Amino acid sequence: MIKPGSKWFWDGLDAYLLANQLKQTKQRKMIVEEFLAMPAHVQAEQLYQRVNEKGEKVGLATIYRTLNLLKEAKLVEQCVFADGRSVFELSPPGSHHDHLICISCGEIAEFENEEIESVQRQIALEKGFKLYSHRLYLYGLCTSCQRKT
Numbered sequence: 001m002i003k004p005g006s007k008w009f010w011d012g013l014d015a016y017l018l019a020n021q022l023k024q025t026k027q028r029k030m031i032v033e034e035f036l037a038m039p040a041h042v043q044a045e046q047l048y049q050r051v052n053e054k055g056e057k058v059g060l061a062t063i064y065r066t067l068n069l070l071k072e073a074k075l076v077e078q079c080v081f082a083d084g085r086s087v088f089e090l091s092p093p094g095s096h097h098d099h100l101i102c103i104s105c106g107e108i109a110e111f112e113n114e115e116i117e118s119v120q121r122q123i124a125l126e127k128g129f130k131l132y133s134h135r136l137y138l139y140g141l142c143t144s145c146q147r148k149t
């Protein structure tokens, strides 16, 4: 996890806007800056709340549009968890991680494991699949929720 968005992010956004003949608006820049200042996994509603708490009047639809633009630009990825939450996170080039999700408090932990990655590549190879991406979500109880039960 890399925060806040550094050069690769802003360069990538500039390139995407240019390629799509879009202008960097003050409002979009502000929304993106707030997104970057938040913890790793951001729900659109949380970003909406944060932006509006700053006194900016921005609709939820605009927040979604901005997040989707970042997704289109391959600067962020969206994870949809089984509990219905949809979170956006930065996606630095060449990086990959998977997630553990607590089904009680919603905590999200990240992990990277080269062994798992390589087994998945092997399986795809055996099945004759050309692999593009994968998402692995592990659901369970985090340590503090285990103590509560």
Ligand SMILES: [Zn+2]
Binding pocket: 102, 103, 104, 105, 106, 107, 141, 142, 143, 144, 145, 146
């Ligand atoms: Zn928990």
Ligand SMILES: [Zn+2]
Binding pocket: 040, 041, 089, 097, 098, 099, 110
């Ligand atoms: Zn993550």
